[in-house]
Amino acid sequence: MLLLRDEEHVERWCLEQGLPRGEAVPLEQAWRLAVAWYSDRLDLAWRRNTPEETEATFREVGLTSAFWCPAS
C-alpha cells in the first residue's frame, strides 16, 4: 500500500508499472482504517479478524465497493 501525491500520480504509476488500478483511499479515510485495524494490537488478547469482521471494519470506515469484499 503506497502513499502517492494524488490520483493523477496513482494513474501514471499504475500505467508505468503495468498494474491495474486498485483503490486510492484518501488519507483521512486510510487513517480511520488504520485506527480500526491497529488500535488494539498491543492487547495480549488481540487476534486476527475473521473475514466477516474484516468486511465489517471496511464497511465501518466507508470502504464498501466490491474491491473490499474479502471473498472477492
Next chain:
Amino acid sequence: MIGPGEVRLGVLHHFVERGGAPAASELAERLGCSAGEIRSAFRQLADERIFVLEPGSGELLMAMPFSARPTPYEVRAGGRTWWANCAWDALGIAAMLDTAVEISTRCPDCAEPIELQAGATSEWLEHAVVHFALPPASWWDDIAFT
C-alpha cells in the same frame, strides 16, 4: 511453555522500545524462555499470517505494522524511529501507539518527498492517497508486494 500471543506482544514491545526487531535469542532472554520456543512461536505466527519471517534464517522480516528492514516509510515519535511496511502500516504505528508521529516517504511516481503527521491532531494532505493495488483477498498472495 510460552504462547504465541505472549511472543507476538513481546516482539511488538521490543520494536516500540528499541526501534527494531528482536532476534529470537534476544527475545528469549527478555521473555525467560528458550530460543527454540521463540522460533517455534515465530513459525506459528507466520503460519497464521501475523508475522512474516526471513526465508532461511527464520528471523523476523515483518511484524505488522513494523518492518525489520528499512523501507520507504520512516516513522518517528518520541525520539524513536521505525520502518513501516507500507503507507497503511505507517498510519498503523500511530494508531497502535495512540500518539502523534511524523511520517517521511517519497511519492513512488514522482519521487518528491511527502512529509506528514498522523495521530490525534492530524491535518491531512488534501490530495494525497493511499493506493491499495490489490483487493484484500489477494494481500497474502505476495505480502512483500502488497
